[in-house]
Amino acid sequence: MTHPPRLIIAQVEPEIDEGRFPIKRTIGEEVLVRATIFADGHDKIAAVVRYRHVAGYGLQASGYGTRETDYGLQASGYSLPEQRSLDPAARFPEARSLQPEAWHEVTMKSLGNDRWEASFRVAALGRYEYTIDAWIDRRATWEDEVSKKKAAGQDVSSELLEGVILKRELAREEARLKPGTTTAGQVPTQVEVRSGAATYERTLTVWVERERARCGAWYEMFPRSAGLDPTRSATFDEAAARLPAIAAMGFDVLYLPPIHPIARTSRKGRNNSLAAEPNDPGSPWAIGSDAGGHTAVEPALGTIDDFDRFVAAARAHGLEIALDIAFQASPDHPWVREHPEWFRHRPDGSIKYAENPPKKYQDIYPFNFESPDWESLWRALLGILRFWIDHGVRIFRVDNPHTKPLRFWEWVIREIRSTHLDVILLSEAFTRPAVMKYLAKLGFTQSYTYFTWRNTKRELVDYFTELTETQMREYFRPNLFANTPDILHAYLQNGGRPAFQVRLVLAATLGASYGIYSGFELCENRAAAPGSEEYFDSEKYQIVHRDWDRPGHIKDLVQAVNRIRNENPALQFSWPLAFHETDNDQLMFYSRKTPDDSNALMIVVNLDPDHVQHGWVKAPLYDWHLPLGHEFIVRDLLSGEAYRWRGEWNYVRLDPTERVAHILRMEKE
């Protein structure tokens, strides 16, 4: 019996909740692993990060504890009984059985004080695993002892004899490990004999997604508003006419609110009125009519074939479609009749509509995820996702996930990923931090944020420091929406065109993923009422017909910002992000870099939409390893103008009637 390993491996980073959840990366990104590693005494130690790719999600029961079995779900996660979905279209081949690759390894280097680090690059979609091995490096220990004694002029004849014996032992162990590869005559140098190696007690996980999971510019539109006739819903074919303009602005993702049949019963009218006029189209979130439910298309938009054609047309313009997933039903949803057991009921037998007392949402029936028949409901909801995946959709914006059980999402996302490694899910949870973080941990690719409500310099610096400098950056990918159909912030209501410019530049340069809801580029800023963040004549309840060339639009700025994002990889990563000093609290100054330092930008924004602001900003010469007296040219990628800067502190003046920001790149001299 060999003695227990002398090595201790602890405080491993990144590690989310003791390895309960994966960290997130996209293809080509690095994973920098750090750990505290030590042994008793003074022996030299060596350590490696081991990692391997596991093609599919291939959940192992051990990674998720045994508690799941407490409520009778299978050990392989929350997978439900064999028939995956009620929807025949949703049966997909399984990826679970794929074999993991062999382990690779990378040598860790000491950072001092028992901290060690190494990094590896993820090169394929799906799951990677990583862990750490460490052992006493007997050869290095011996060399260290001999060299110290020699330096002190001591006799090392006994130590040299020990070296011969050590060499022989290491060669023997090495021969046992890799027959035929021993090097005779010297202490092995490249050979690592790891007797007594310790392995970190957990195997940690990286979930690797495609690049769009990390970065992209999103544009939200109601296709029904995209026609030429303001009195009726546009069809998908008509809406396709908008695609070239949206593509020209430089967007990557076109996100559509629900496209399903809209209920008649309890339909909301203009400005959320309880009584709809006959021509009012209703809220797309009141899903379901006798034309179908979540797997059907609103007849006014067209057919499923029309949708397929729209997806293809968007793709032809470089736009990927994101669909809204709102797991709730209208009173007219087919499931209300077919599956009354999936809803909650009042004592009089009627189905309970949604409430947040004293507010009532008569047009929405929430599902009862705790129904005795919850398993068939969960499978049916999975089936909805699989249906749209089958129609080419790979991005879903999930409506209010925080009002559905968290373990439902964990299960359904895992199920999707067991067959599709390219599906992106954006969590629209505007709620408390713990819940938003947990949704991100359990599997949502990206998350809406508090960005919309962070408008002062202090608010922005604090929030983005949390997002990019804490463990959150390993699992919470922010998608910064400057507005949504639900949120027209007072800053936009009151700040006029410059406010829209400011928020656009901030969203597009503070995060790798950002979005606007259509009308933003026209600086639409009329609220439903004083103090409200709702839009007046909200598109949620009516067709909104717009003049896309209306004077005062900021389409050129949108286009320029998206072009700069595409040309500068520094803006395609959410971190690193560094904030720098200014002598004016209305001037925000920050820099963005690629992880490999190959591209870097400095951004100055005047947060005050109403006044000229000027002052001095401190360039990160020290952080960028440049002489503090450096003299250099910065070019504003928005205007094309160049400025000569000298040393750290430089003068900036931003007049919001002309421009609100500089996006600066240092010119190579």
Add this chain to the structure above:
Amino acid sequence: MTHPPRLIIAQVEPEIDEGRFPIKRTIGEEVLVRATIFADGHDKIAAVVRYRHVAGYGLQASGYGTRETDYGLQASGYSLPEQRSLDPAARFPEARSLQPEAWHEVTMKSLGNDRWEASFRVAALGRYEYTIDAWIDRRATWEDEVSKKKAAGQDVSSELLEGVILKRELAREEARLKPGTTTAGQVPTQVEVRSGAATYERTLTVWVERERARCGAWYEMFPRSAGLDPTRSATFDEAAARLPAIAAMGFDVLYLPPIHPIARTSRKGRNNSLAAEPNDPGSPWAIGSDAGGHTAVEPALGTIDDFDRFVAAARAHGLEIALDIAFQASPDHPWVREHPEWFRHRPDGSIKYAENPPKKYQDIYPFNFESPDWESLWRALLGILRFWIDHGVRIFRVDNPHTKPLRFWEWVIREIRSTHLDVILLSEAFTRPAVMKYLAKLGFTQSYTYFTWRNTKRELVDYFTELTETQMREYFRPNLFANTPDILHAYLQNGGRPAFQVRLVLAATLGASYGIYSGFELCENRAAAPGSEEYFDSEKYQIVHRDWDRPGHIKDLVQAVNRIRNENPALQFSWPLAFHETDNDQLMFYSRKTPDDSNALMIVVNLDPDHVQHGWVKAPLYDWHLPLGHEFIVRDLLSGEAYRWRGEWNYVRLDPTERVAHILRMEKE
């Protein structure tokens, strides 16, 4: 099949390394548990901390992962095969089979933002377990809904009907849980029906020790120096004559360096010289001669019976004996002959002595914990501890534990605790933070610290903030030694009598456990050489004969400080500790409180032993919930003098020729 629990329980505190290690408490202390608890949606939730006492250590395999079995040790920790020890005296009855008590529980209260807390008190020695249950509180959710709707003037007739149904359901579940206790006719109020409750995925552990584990004043002495004849070692009976004086100074623990037979071979002479004179007594850490090894007594001190009598005499004076445990052997140790396999060997067959190249320690043979026969060595070392436990010793100061395998300590401490819940082990590891912390986590009761080398205000504030305001306070109990036979800091060498007074007050009031090595009270400050922290004529290598009434001694201050410690429970806890502002960096000002606020002190120390320092200090009126203009009397418990203080900022002047500190208690008016 019921649906998975909707509750998430996470970020539980205190929790050390995912529950791998226990937190530490002494009898009567509270454990304040906090957790992040939430569910989807807006339902009301309820949570309890559950806890129970498990009389013995009763390690469960599940709490420690499965990795231990990798190297063939038993699943119940690191327990070795049946025969526990080579020493017949070391066979003790097992406590492992004791049954745990039933679970108790305490309701958690919401702190907002999904944080919850509750505390429980530990009332017995040994192991406590705690975990958390949380569930949807259906009654509270219903009440909240009804009250909000009533407040909005809405019709609640349907909700009242729902209440009747809910009442019936809850009563039915309740009846199932506790037949015969249902209350008919109303929604149960006190009854908690916890359908769908979630339980935190880990059961965490508290290790509860006796009070001495938390606080005590230690005095270190070499009994051989305690006689009247300076030319020979005193016996235990002679040393007993010192006990009244030590007890009179107010100490609780009397710590003795190793008392075992001292080697002749390679014996060190005065001032660590390589050649000992015939009368030189040798270092007590060179353990073993033909008179025996670690379970024998140095003949010059007496016999094992003399030792037993000394222990009893000390106890009669209120002093508990702490023994030094140094797991190393001299060349004359019986095990060198009996168990050469427990040591490392040179190619020429000789045993390797200790080295830290280029330093050589020819009088010390380290054990080879990795020997092929490591199991019998480990058992023999356990046997040494059991031998002294059998002789009434319950406190061990462990010499250099960081040079022996960490997993050895984890195993041996667990073995000791499986039979004795009252054993205290002090870790003497002066090494890197990660290793010191790990030794504390794995089971050492207390730890030596960097206190000796923290002398400026900034150093002290930073270090004690780490010790008392981070997770360290849950597992790392500092024992602040002002000096040791190895460490006479330059501050003491150069600062004269006031420096000793300063360090005494700091040690005794910054931590609940502190110690001095004899001679400190005489302000002995002569170093072996400039730049050395070794004592001149170090007692490690010779008998040191002292005049205990030498002019300039600070015995009165020692006695006063220990009296104040005994009279003020605020000084019997290492935390809470708060530092307060002063306008003079040489003036340190801090306050101590009991956890229940029943006793509080403010301490001002002049860190400058050479000059009068004066200035303003800011009393913690705000923290203590007193009006900022409060006028009050503070009494100096050292001098008995009283001062009138007004408001937060008050003037202090400390002349080191008179006094170096105030220990102030607010007088009740």
